[in-house]
Amino acid sequence: MAIEIPKTPYSGKVREIKLGKEAKTITVGGENSFPFYVFEGAMPHKPRIAMEVLDSPPQEWPQAAIEPFVDVINDPITWAKKCIHTYGAEMIALQLVSTDPNGMNRGADEAAAVVKKVSDAIDVPLIVWGTANHEKDTQVLTKVCEVCQNKRLIIGPVEEKNYKKIAAAAIGYKHTVVASSPIDINLAKQLNILLGNLGVADDMILMDPTVSGIGYGMEYCYSVMERMRMAGLTQQDEKLQLPIICNLANEVWKSKEVHLPDNENNMGNAKNRGILMEAMSAMALLLAGGDVIIMRHPEAIKLIKEMVADLTAS
Amino acid sequence: MALTGIQIFKLLPKTNCGKCGVPTCLAFAMNLAAGKAELSACPFVTEEARVQLAEASAPPIRPVTIGTGVTTFKVGGETVMFRHEKKFENPTAIAILITDAMSDAEITDRVNKFNKYTYERVGLKLRANAIAIKSESGDPAKFEMLVEKIAKATDGALILISNQPDILAAGLKVCADRKPLLYAATMANAEAIAKLARENSCPVAAKGASIEEVAELTSILNKAGISDIVIDSGARTVRQAFQDQIIIRGSALQKKFKPLGFPTITFPCEMAGNPMKEALIASMFVAKYAGIIVLSDLQGEVLFPLVVERLNIFTDPQRPLATTSGIYEINNPNEKSPVLITTNFSLTYFIVSGEIESSKVPSYLLVMDTEGLSVMTAWAAGKFVADLMATFVKKSGIEGKIKHRKLIIPGYSATESGGLEEGLNGWEIMVGPREGSHIPAYLRNLRD
Ligand code: SF4
Numbered sequence: 001m002a003i004e005i006p007k008t009p010y011s012g013k014v015r016e017i018k019l020g021k022e023a024k025t026i027t028v029g030g031e032n033s034f035p036f037y038v039f040e041g042a043m044p045h046k047p048r049i050a051m052e053v054l055d056s057p058p059q060e061w062p063q064a065a066i067e068p069f070v071d072v073i074n075d076p077i078t079w080a081k082k083c084i085h086t087y088g089a090e091m092i093a094l095q096l097v098s099t100d101p102n103g104m105n106r107g108a109d110e111a112a113a114v115v116k117k118v119s120d121a122i123d124v125p126l127i128v129w130g131t132a133n134h135e136k137d138t139q140v141l142t143k144v145c146e147v148c149q150n151k152r153l154i155i156g157p158v159e160e161k162n163y164k165k166i167a168a169a170a171i172g173y174k175h176t177v178v179a180s181s182p183i184d185i186n187l188a189k190q191l192n193i194l195l196g197n198l199g200v201a202d203d204m205i206l207m208d209p210t211v212s213g214i215g216y217g218m219e220y221c222y223s224v225m226e227r228m229r230m231a232g233l234t235q236q237d238e239k240l241q242l243p244i245i246c247n248l249a250n251e252v253w254k255s256k257e258v259h260l261p262d263n264e265n266n267m268g269n270a271k272n273r274g275i276l277m278e279a280m281s282a283m284a285l286l287l288a289g290g291d292v293i294i295m296r297h298p299e300a301i302k303l304i305k306e307m308v309a310d311l312t313a314s
Numbered sequence: 315m316a317l318t319g320i321q322i323f324k325l326l327p328k329t330n331c332g333k334c335g336v337p338t339c340l341a342f343a344m345n346l347a348a349g350k351a352e353l354s355a356c357p358f359v360t361e362e363a364r365v366q367l368a369e370a371s372a373p374p375i376r377p378v379t380i381g382t383g384v385t386t387f388k389v390g391g392e393t394v395m396f397r398h399e400k401k402f403e404n405p406t407a408i409a410i411l412i413t414d415a416m417s418d419a420e421i422t423d424r425v426n427k428f429n430k431y432t433y434e435r436v437g438l439k440l441r442a443n444a445i446a447i448k449s450e451s452g453d454p455a456k457f458e459m460l461v462e463k464i465a466k467a468t469d470g471a472l473i474l475i476s477n478q479p480d481i482l483a484a485g486l487k488v489c490a491d492r493k494p495l496l497y498a499a500t501m502a503n504a505e506a507i508a509k510l511a512r513e514n515s516c517p518v519a520a521k522g523a524s525i526e527e528v529a530e531l532t533s534i535l536n537k538a539g540i541s542d543i544v545i546d547s548g549a550r551t552v553r554q555a556f557q558d559q560i561i562i563r564g565s566a567l568q569k570k571f572k573p574l575g576f577p578t579i580t581f582p583c584e585m586a587g588n589p590m591k592e593a594l595i596a597s598m599f600v601a602k603y604a605g606i607i608v609l610s611d612l613q614g615e616v617l618f619p620l621v622v623e624r625l626n627i628f629t630d631p632q633r634p635l636a637t638t639s640g641i642y643e644i645n646n647p648n649e650k651s652p653v654l655i656t657t658n659f660s661l662t663y664f665i666v667s668g669e670i671e672s673s674k675v676p677s678y679l680l681v682m683d684t685e686g687l688s689v690m691t692a693w694a695a696g697k698f699v700a701d702l703m704a705t706f707v708k709k710s711g712i713e714g715k716i717k718h719r720k721l722i723i724p725g726y727s728a729t730e731s732g733g734l735e736e737g738l739n740g741w742e743i744m745v746g747p748r749e750g751s752h753i754p755a756y757l758r759n760l761r762d
Contacts, residue, residue: 001530003526003529003565004565005561005565005569006565006567006568038553039557039561060672103755132749132751212661214619214622215622216661216664216665216668217626217664219626219627219631220661222626222627223397223398223631226396226397230396255664257618263614265614266433266618267433267614268614268616268617269613272590272613272615273614276593276594276615276619277619279597280593280623281623283597283598284597284623284626284627303590304594307594307595310553311598312553
């Protein structure tokens, strides 16, 4: 029987953005249909997974998350190298947790020096993520921009409250910014416009819709991302045609359920539970429109890469 | 697709006899269109018109009920492609596979897990829905015994799997009253399976080798008098199965293509070599449109994230998930422990309680019913304001649990602190951090 197959009336596509150092860039975005609707359009660049590295040893990670990195966990440089050489990371996301004013409160100069060392040691794209403390991120991230001039980092989060100084530094020193908004499509668009007005080129912006994982509740970010894609692909909303980055890892691994021991509350094996909560959360975010997902556990990443390969197989 | 009053009017006798209770056929048609009348009120409507009207007013994706009693579930009935447009209606059902090739111990273990693995979340009980019982041996007697054993051991809904009508009939002998889903009618056996389904009034799964074939098959079943159908497009690769789910829902909703207007059944258990990969495939199907997912086994580490994902995806986007209001004791608090207050929006609750827990500081968290709104939204809506908060704190019973009288309110509620000090006589109101992530540092500071 002949099937009446509906066709989505696409009118736009996600902007293609090159990330990383000149000689070794990775392109993200470029899709002109809903995520993985490859029967309707093209997804020229597969979504990418960035592996997370902390700039100081993690405090609250469960054993399952520490295990793969136990030999490198005190040194972000060897940690990043291990991610690339042992686990095949295509990008690194360096979380500047040491700069948290409520924690170690490391100063901007010291934090930026670590970023510089990591950046010198690797040639895959490097995402540098602050603590979402507006004042502190302004100090730290502007310093990082300066110290890592021309390294073409991806710098975030840049929020409405502190975008001016950080984005200005990013323009000056040629870095990409992560425009971060609180689970709201209108605020996301507004921030992209503000960044544009400041002079940030559209191909130097990734959008961070602020995501959560299974555990805290994904329904809001899932729908906001779907609406962003819809606006960009079917409603010609150019300011929402930017690739989406999801800082997922910690949202999953800080949840209560990941920390419960084996078999507690009928929740099975603790390690696999953590891996699956991360991988399934990533799966949902990819289906909602994620182009870059920051993840932690090598096995969760392996599973997700397999799913991406399966979904885009010809 | 609902018809307009004028379209319905064209199908009526146009005699204006008034038997339906209103003076004219047109008035009756208008009432029908508005859902204010039943077609049966007109004694003169022709059979042909009745069929046309029934077809036109049927939902684009048929809701199908499987099972009986407390574990009955519905699949299908969906009306949108994206959950922000309107609530996804019927959560994806999860089934665990049991075959007659398994040992008795294994079978018992699986049924026990099915019965036992439930998870409490925001006041809801989350669990798997059905047991899929498959005949591997091809022996009807063996199948009948297995079905009987399982039906006795659980009140869960059942799916009977075989392409042999005599085997399904053997299973039905011992569980027809449970309204199991019969899997599956194919092009080869459609007549026989349709007969079984009619005799036992059970829903039927239609399995085709492709979307095209399954569309043809549902038409055949329809003609044989079967309307409660669940479809399997036969795809067992991730890409094809994903594409089929989207095309099936799209053609039903956007093209009103009736032959595909049914919920689907999917088999991650036949699509992966290991349980972890299978879990990921299942999570894809929860987001993208499966009616039923059959898993090769139930592992807590798979089922828990899957049912929580399902809860998230199928939550009504207009009505935020809310948690029960009351006093939550975190890290074993005592009479000296700090008291925090927040709203019952589930995301707020999970974040705040999670942060308190990770602070390791024993605390009480008062969760106030704000109809599922977050701190900011509830404040703007006048539901998280000083007088209501004061009444709630007094009635909560917290005063009997603590010796001090200090209340920590969210940073975003700072403007309410004056009003609260008036409303809560003898209490000191402390303004906590705005962001959940700053709670641990705040609590630790308080203690030091
Ligand atoms: S009973 Fe039927 S025929 Fe008579 S007025 Fe009503 S709709 Fe018309």
